[in-house]
Amino acid sequence: MSCIGAIWGRNRPIAEDCACLDISRLKDISGLLPHAHGVYEYDGSTLIYWMNTDGTTLTIAYRTNGHEVQQQIDITTIAVHLKNVASRKYFLCPFCEKKCCKLYLSKRRYEMACVKCGNLCYELQAHHNHNIYYLLMKNAKEERVHYEKWRRRHAKRHPNGN
Numbered sequence: 001m002s003c004i005g006a007i008w009g010r011n012r013p014i015a016e017d018c019a020c021l022d023i024s025r026l027k028d029i030s031g032l033l034p035h036a037h038g039v040y041e042y043d044g045s046t047l048i049y050w051m052n053t054d055g056t057t058l059t060i061a062y063r064t065n066g067h068e069v070q071q072q073i074d075i076t077t078i079a080v081h082l083k084n085v086a087s088r089k090y091f092l093c094p095f096c097e098k099k100c101c102k103l104y105l106s107k108r109r110y111e112m113a114c115v116k117c118g119n120l121c122y123e124l125q126a127h128h129n130h131n132i133y134y135l136l137m138k139n140a141k142e143e144r145v146h147y148e149k150w151r152r153r154h155a156k157r158h159p160n161g162n
Helices: 002-008 023-028 123-127 130-157
Strands: 019-022 037-042 045-051 057-064 067-079 087-092 102-105
Touching (some): 019 045, 023 037
Antiparallel strands (some): 019 102, 037 045
């Protein structure tokens, strides 16, 4: 899959270059509380947000490519059993409804979406061929296996260690 990502990444926009809505950053500014509202600014992008009364739907408004956009994003809470954390919140992608921590605004789409629905790739996928690392590790393993086989054969032929 990683090799395919490197090939696909050539024609897709990079997620790190797009405007991003990060749930942990929103949580840090108390934007996930019921009735919360304010302005979210991050990496040069600005949007207005407000949370509904039960804290399950975040509404955002922003301007992109000359279009005014208002979008509702569902939020789900998952119980976790960690030392200091009882639950975690995730965005539900408006298109595929999968859990995600970040939503991106790509240049090809006017609404926030996950990386997959936004047809984005990460910078590592676009500029790094993961195949190189895999081939190096595979060759090193094959050399170790070959050496071990040779050592065993040599030990059988020369029991005295000569």
